[in-house]
Amino acid sequence: MATTLSRPAALRRRRFSVFSLIMQAFAVRRQRRQLGELSDHQLADLGLTRTQAEAESRRRLWDAPHYWIS
Numbered sequence: 001m002a003t004t005l006s007r008p009a010a011l012r013r014r015r016f017s018v019f020s021l022i023m024q025a026f027a028v029r030r031q032r033r034q035l036g037e038l039s040d041h042q043l044a045d046l047g048l049t050r051t052q053a054e055a056e057s058r059r060r061l062w063d064a065p066h067y068w069i070s
Contacts (some may be wrong), residue, residue: 032057
């Protein structure tokens with residue numbers, strides 16, 4: 001007898017609509033731009049240096065970790 005194992009909901013692949021992907025891309029772009037605009041004091045509160053923030057803000061739109069996209 002064959003048994004079927006179902007994957008937990010967190011491991012299932014989600015299907016994204018084109019609209020949701022575009023909206024998430026704009027959100028990533030906005031967040032990176034805002035990160036680049038923070039003061040050195042605000043970046044220090046986050047544990048980041050100016051160099052790290054600038055490097056992150058220059059990353060390409062599609063270069064986002066998978067866990068940023070929900």
